[in-house]
Amino acid sequence: MSEATVTWALIPIKGSGEGKTRLADALSESEREALVDAMLRHVAAAAKGAGRIARTVLAGPSRHGLDADIPLIGDSGKGLNAALEGALAQIAGMDGRPDRLIVIAADLPRVTALDLDLLAEAPRRSVAIAPDRHGTGTNALSLPLPEAAGFRFCYGTDSAARHREEAERLGLTVETILSEGLEKDIDEPCDLVDAREVYTF
Numbered sequence: 001m002s003e004a005t006v007t008w009a010l011i012p013i014k015g016s017g018e019g020k021t022r023l024a025d026a027l028s029e030s031e032r033e034a035l036v037d038a039m040l041r042h043v044a045a046a047a048k049g050a051g052r053i054a055r056t057v058l059a060g061p062s063r064h065g066l067d068a069d070i071p072l073i074g075d076s077g078k079g080l081n082a083a084l085e086g087a088l089a090q091i092a093g094m095d096g097r098p099d100r101l102i103v104i105a106a107d108l109p110r111v112t113a114l115d116l117d118l119l120a121e122a123p124r125r126s127v128a129i130a131p132d133r134h135g136t137g138t139n140a141l142s143l144p145l146p147e148a149a150g151f152r153f154c155y156g157t158d159s160a161a162r163h164r165e166e167a168e169r170l171g172l173t174v175e176t177i178l179s180e181g182l183e184k185d186i187d188e189p190c191d192l193v194d195a196r197e198v199y200t201f
């Protein structure tokens, strides 16, 4: 029988009032902030509800009113990839570090605990990638530790393909996880229809 894997979730989030700028033409500033906070609460609740996730950690400049039982790792202010690299280094270096870390975008209003458990169940030497609805962006990444401690995050254009290459560079196999909850991030005004799960317009 294999040993049980300890999995943590890591949710990156921009500072209050800084997120979802591409929705500025569709929502007022206060509506945008309310949506960002509602989506973050939803994703954090899904992570807490996932049977295979032992702990949830936030990476960013502020906790957006989330419970104090979710630790906050600060952000260097140098963008998403730098923020995640810093958080990964900190987590991978901890005593009692997890065996797997799932990085989840905070803008997934339809994600479920079961979706996150699927990411947690990736085989030992495997990186699991959940692409966005276009198949090009990355909405979640499941990294084995310590094997992926040196993972270089490649958020930006074509990040799903670039994250696959990064996993291969580290000699790890790649699994693609497809589910409605993981695919539907909220980037553009046309995506807002999928946000009704957590926010009423």
Ligand SMILES: Nc1nc2c(ncn2[C@@H]2O[C@H](COP(=O)(O)OP(=O)(O)OP(=O)(O)O)[C@@H](O)[C@H]2O)c(=O)[nH]1
Binding pocket: 012, 013, 014, 018, 019, 020, 021, 022, 023, 059, 060, 061, 075, 077, 078, 079, 080, 081, 083, 104, 105, 106, 107, 185, 186, 187
């Ligand atoms: N800590 C941290 N999180 C970030 C940073 N940039 C993006 N994120 C988070 O990463 C996730 C994916 O980012 P995007 O989907 O591009 O969201 P966004 O940056 O709020 O959206 P736009 O402003 O419209 O580009 C969201 O949870 C963001 O809050 C950053 O510099 N630091």
Ligand SMILES: O=C(O)[C@H](O)COP(=O)(O)O
Binding pocket: 132, 136, 137, 138, 139, 154, 155, 156, 157, 158, 159, 160, 185, 187
């Ligand atoms: O690489 C990505 O997936 C983006 O940087 C973050 O995703 P977005 O398409 O949700 O902004």
